[in-house]
Amino acid sequence: MVQVLIPTDFSDNAMNALKYALELYKHERVEFYFLNAYQDDVYANDKLINRANFEDILESVRTNSQTLLESFLKAAKNLAPNPRYTYHTISAYNSLIEEADIIVNAKNIDLIIMGTRGKTNDKTISFGSNTLQVLKYVQCPVLVIPENYQYKRPKKIVFTTNFMIPYKRRELKLLSKIANPYRSKIDLLYISKYPKLSIRQEDNKTFIMETLPENDVNYVTEANKSVADAIQSYIKKHDIDLLVMVNTRHSFLENILFKSTIDTMTLHIDIPFLVMQNMGRY
The missing domain is CATH 3.40.50.620 (HUPs)
Structure with missing residues (x-):
């Protein structure tokens, strides 16, 4: 069985990477792990003015992460009702790099699949900051999927x-x-x-x-x-x-x-x- 980690920020690019992954491995038995690491979302929240409301913001972002992961999971099952696939969701108050490292080692991940860019989608750069960090620091093979890439069999x-x-x-x-x-x-x-x-x-x-x-x-x-x-x-x-x-x-x-x-x-x-x-x- 292949172990695949798919980090997601719930952007269109992340969904496109998911679609590619589901098509690529349709002939294999695969265990998919969908990860949303939301530490940056907490600190970047506009409502986080001081430490007094930190816990409230943290709980709000955590709930939103879990809700969106459930929607991401539902989309995956609708796209690929494949009996060979097993799905897991992970919502983590952590940085993407640290959490990806933990999961790669704990779950013996074979491959990480993600989009070249995420929500910011700056078209002037090759890779978004999260993708670049994963490529540089996470010790696991990474397959990156360009924006709007339409799946083709890798012949x-x-x-x-x-x-x-x-x-x-x-x-x-x-x-x-x-x-x-x-x-x-x-x-x-x-x-x-x-x-x-x-x-x-x-x-x-x-x-x-x-x-x-x-x-x-x-x-x-x-x-x-x-x-x-x-x-x-x-x-x-x-x-x-x-x-x-x-x-x-x-x-x-x-x-x-x-x-x-x-x-x-x-x-x-x-x-x-x-x-x-x-x-x-x-």
Whole structure:
């Protein structure tokens, strides 16, 4: 059974991510956890003037969170009356990052699915602040769904990598499980000015190929000084349905996620984006 965490702020983007998740896993047995972490909503409440009414505001926000989660759950059941699905709701007075970490570890979560942006929906940035924080700090694979993205079966997947790190078998199996029902083609895309691989890179490439024996995996090299340009060009040229990258120390993805401001990010994508986490969780 796959364990999936779906954080929600009850925005249209969160609902769109839910729809994608329900379609993606329709062939699998899945346990879904719907999370609303409402600590920020308490402190941002306009009626919170001083500590005298803090408890009243807290109770009001908590009640609203629980009510909206019930509506979110009802929508999920209406969208996917799937006997393979089990649903849970979690309303937590906590930050999203801290609560997501707790749930990931307690429930052995395989994948987090969320929208690229939430309520604020600032179209000038690639990822909203909550999504960016999850991508940076929660040690679990994250699948982000762009605003208004209409579900397509992930028939064509590009996994871009420099083959410099040892990959996690569990996360590669997760990718395999996503691809298998759709007989997806997975392109391993290596972008470099120098196409020849080192011994370490060859070994890591072999590990990927051996861990995905049931999948149609193809090795592709692209010569380009700009990784972001090469990825975007490849997505457009080959009509890719899902982009996969690994977030690890000193990787291209870590470099762009940890820029000083979100809006300076160089990678802008309009297809689902699966981020593997290679930092601490096996």
